[in-house]
Amino acid sequence: MANMNMIQALNSAMDVMIERDPKVLVFGEDAGYFGGVFRVTDGLQKKHGMTRCFDTPISEGGIVAAGIGMAVYGLRPVLEIQFVDYIFPAYDQLVSEAAKIRWRSAGGYTVPITVRTPYGGGIFGGQTHSQSPESLFTHIAGLKTVIPSTPYDAKGLLISAIEMNDPVIFLEPKRLYNGPFNGHHDQPVVPWSKHPASDVPEGYYTIPLGKAATVREGDAVTVLCYGTMVHVAVTAAEESGIDAEVIDLRTLVPLDLEAIVASVKKTGRCLVVHEAPETSGYGAELATLVQKHCFYHLEAPVERVCGYDTPYPHAFEWDYFIGPDRVAAGMRLTLER
Amino acid sequence: MANMNMIQALNSAMDVMIERDPKVLVFGEDAGYFGGVFRVTDGLQKKHGMTRCFDTPISEGGIVAAGIGMAVYGLRPVLEIQFVDYIFPAYDQLVSEAAKIRWRSAGGYTVPITVRTPYGGGIFGGQTHSQSPESLFTHIAGLKTVIPSTPYDAKGLLISAIEMNDPVIFLEPKRLYNGPFNGHHDQPVVPWSKHPASDVPEGYYTIPLGKAATVREGDAVTVLCYGTMVHVAVTAAEESGIDAEVIDLRTLVPLDLEAIVASVKKTGRCLVVHEAPETSGYGAELATLVQKHCFYHLEAPVERVCGYDTPYPHAFEWDYFIGPDRVAAGMRLTLER
């Protein structure tokens, strides 16, 4: 056991896998010598050598395409996209290629790549360093989407993703890299060291994809969330005194529907929270599944607290970013009826 | 008035606008001399000259980027993407640029482009000529998404889109180009000429974006659909004897929520139908809005009849394509409870 923040936990996952499996290699923009703009690949090149962790041209499409070709060869590339806001030049290679190669070859070729990329707001990054485009991946048959919320989960889920024989989009909540941000930007920053999930085994371990975690038990309302919003939601429950059950999905595809349905059948109410704009966000899929599978248990409509349907504004970081108060208000909405 | 199929109606819309407005020009792969692989731009170059309708390199990203630059200059380009399955190389220019330029310049620059592209199944096109990726656009703040279902609507909506001062994704149901396909592939093809909506004014007219059309009135269940599925849904109602109210959304963004809510409050039941894979499809947004705005009127969960969460298979066209029977079964599901 060691105490790690999320950056160190992710770094450790790659370090362990590069060590264990000669087929694992890591690359991306500034990911080699420098160790990444968020330092997540720090030291990997020095420790494991030039070809195990290296820099790439500024071509997200090339990073993903090269990763696909390597995966087809039989390697397990871990690709870093510097910010998910910059993943769209690679969108065609992800959607038309990585997601479909197993299928169009009837299993003859497979694409075991992991695409790591920071997402989400809370850092005054403005419209091109704050986006949460998860639903643009969950709609694509053939892609899995993972979003951790703690150092412990981050490492275990990343190792599972690397070992997965299908492409995985691994979204890293950058606002959680250094601490469990609860949405109170006006309060002093809490480091991970104070959080139990920062105790992380140094070695190999996995957390299965497709299993949600109930991070707070409660009877009043089920809150479905992931990434940074998990900590905001728990804080909202504590501060509002609403006895919410907070479920951290951890994996959006495949989805742990059972855990969701069991909880909503218990509470009878449901709130979905995410940073992405509301329209056609992943919350729409969650709300639709909940109303279908828990129809007779629902005492109020499933509510959504999501990002506004606008790009992410720079100066209005804290107007746009979802804090505990907005989440609590959403919980109350479900209770009012 | 003239009798037009959807290809002719779309062609007429561009012909009229090129004539009316020197700022309107049309381009795309094979769209110039040849008139497009579906002949939608047929004759425009011959009639209006080389620079009003021309061929482009096979670079969807370049087509959209050039269109954006022209729009910023002050023109109103109409871009053809040969199949929507090939739009992803342009996804970054659409999502990061076209959708955000007005916003990031606080209105200083605008992007009045219309991106026309055929979508949908029913033609044995396999995975790369059959997709319906509308929800990948509806999630993006700054993009409008339009899908016509008849020649009359196609022309009126396309002219509105061209005159719109914001980027519009104009998805053309290719299975409807030559006739109102009702899903019965085993029955003889019905041409548009037999359909009232094939009477189309030769001149200029518009249909406002954001207004749905109730194409069949009914009391039993509200069916929300668009494009090819409109005709399948109406057929399902006729054949099943279920008194369904079929609403053709025509525009997905902006959405005519009022019309939807009014109908569901009347019927108490709702079915959403689309060709796109179910998970994170636009049906999820529709179902979520319905359960929120009509919660106390709903007597059954909102059901979805959608494409399967797989790529589009070639040999299994009629297993994948949604026919009247699957739609009727979906209606029954909402009635059973």
Place this chain on the structure above:
Amino acid sequence: MQNLSKPRLHIPVPAARPGDTPDFSRLEIPEAGSVRRPDTASDPAEMRDLAYDLIRVLDFDHRAVGPWDPRLDPETLRRALRLMVLDRAFEERMHQAQRQGKTSFFMRGLGEEAIGIAHAMALSDEDMCFTSYRQQGLLIARGCPLIDMMNQVYNNAADKLHGLQVPLHYSFPEFGYFAMSGNLATQVPQAVGWAMAAAYSGDDRIAATFLGDGATAEGDFYTGLLFASVYRAPVIISVSNNQWAISCFAGIAGGERTTFAARGVGVGLPSLRVDGNDFLAVYAAVQWAAERARSNHGATLIEFVTYRAHGHSTSDDPTRYRPADEFAAWPLGDPLQRLKGHLVALDEWSEERHQAYEQEAKDEVRALQREAEAIGTLHTGTKPSARAMFDHVFEESDWRHRRQRQEMGI
């Protein structure tokens, strides 16, 4: 007329449209044998001229001349010729089958057969190919059973892709043939990635990838060239410049201002421009590039100048946008006839043997076709199970796929 010097939007126009007489005067054709052959270890900066020239071995008198002559023995040449005949017979039959409604779609490489077949013969069978849809001959040359290809075209019960894919979007791992994509040029940077992986693994297999003149306009083509240059990947990037991209002549793809081989010069890659209808020139160029790649000198871009003799696909009618007799006027001729002429000139082949083999090939194809059709065609006979569409989304399908499969009752 100051306006004349003002900027005007330039739209490239081909030399001839329907009704015009074909005109290939824009294409400069140097003497066969006139282009130098640098050592395979030479510096790309020292051979930029090759991107603007045209490597030819077979002259118009059927002689093989110059430094690029690969000096192949007659048996090898006969094998190449037989493969071209067989390939052509196969594509001809499948094309007819589509016309008869036995499948939905088909595409031919008529007039371009030398390219795929010469690659197969000059490369090792272990080298990995990321092709487009006009290199079916490559698969045939590698010994892929024609019946397996036919079963895929028919999507019948024996289709190894279980009916999932469009005709001729083959995938044959056992023949180093990557699952063809319908999305143009995506395979280019993937092939480069595969080659990077081979180099990473200390493997001496190389990759080859193919695309058309039109597809070179996609960003993925540049991306592939760039990554190949930066990481010195052992890969051959082959552009079939067959003059047309559906209805657009190569000028629309940027062929008006320079050659397609020049794209490689732009990123510092050695770049060759080759007569694509000259089997010997194609073979020699691929052999040269393969030797470079295998000896750690990295990637090569090769532009093959050829002509798309048939419509783009079974959905296309080329007489709408180009002169019907353009192929007849194509100065580089028919690769099959040229190789045949060479063998006959060498006295290693004859009209009689040729006709006999043509008949043999036709009969073989027809027999196999009957076999395939006995299993089924797109709309008749035994089909694969639709289950396949759910089984191959992920290694382990999730609850959605199980539910949807049940809903479909399979």
Place this chain on the structure above:
Amino acid sequence: MQNLSKPRLHIPVPAARPGDTPDFSRLEIPEAGSVRRPDTASDPAEMRDLAYDLIRVLDFDHRAVGPWDPRLDPETLRRALRLMVLDRAFEERMHQAQRQGKTSFFMRGLGEEAIGIAHAMALSDEDMCFTSYRQQGLLIARGCPLIDMMNQVYNNAADKLHGLQVPLHYSFPEFGYFAMSGNLATQVPQAVGWAMAAAYSGDDRIAATFLGDGATAEGDFYTGLLFASVYRAPVIISVSNNQWAISCFAGIAGGERTTFAARGVGVGLPSLRVDGNDFLAVYAAVQWAAERARSNHGATLIEFVTYRAHGHSTSDDPTRYRPADEFAAWPLGDPLQRLKGHLVALDEWSEERHQAYEQEAKDEVRALQREAEAIGTLHTGTKPSARAMFDHVFEESDWRHRRQRQEMGI
């Protein structure tokens, strides 16, 4: 050692890392004045050599020499020098302001000022510029009020972008400055589209677009070059090769095997390679390309060889990946000092006048800064209304935006 000749994955490595002594021996620097200046109407195929050379006017003795000397009068040269001083003073102050927490982020063009300013001076004010983030001098040279730029950097109540955008992602239609994108290279094909529109409209304005060496790896760069070549668009595509892309040296972007100017050769565009720290050379090259574009000869690609003297941005610490004293060793020097040296050598400027103007510039910037800060900074003073985020999604916001605005209580 057969393995030695086997393919190995090549990862480009810079000449020097922290701790090493800077080494620019890979950069060949020809004599100033040694490069020919072809007529602006000449055929690109006749000037490929210029993509591999380096156009220089100012020699190391501060003399302007050779055919590219634009022969500017002293007043124009003084104006350029003053603009460089002012630009540097402005960026210096805004950088400090960020350090003091008055805004979130800032970027400087230290050492590259000649490029933006020479473009502004050689182009007409009506020409449209699609820039990256290192041409703030272009805006200053076109007369954009510094206070407007500061208000944007501070996102205060007077910010014309209403706080929506990240600092220095300016948008100034009134100064022909396109809304800067955070997404690298997207502006290149857009600029080409703008130029196509100008040509389509018979307008004689041209477009100019800017990107860095690293950004040339994006497919959009190639797309822009290709469309510019195909449609002969009146546009200038300027690459600032400042040796670094955050932590990656230009070799990672494909600068190891050939020049960035060569990318233009790849698509048949005239392509120049220019000393980017030589104001006169930059001016002359832009003037040449603008004349070509305006007289319907189409686009030009220009690579400016320069050096990023500062960190990538305020979030970056360059000492982690390159020698701290690398700029000191940069053989092409400091553009400001070189132009100053030239004016002094001409006896048109002096140390005294220079210091006096530097003081003047500092004072002007400081005064304006006080003015701007009196309105507000990112976290203090008066802010724009958050309403703006809803008002500019569409021309007419839809019900979602009205509902969400109400929810926010504005």
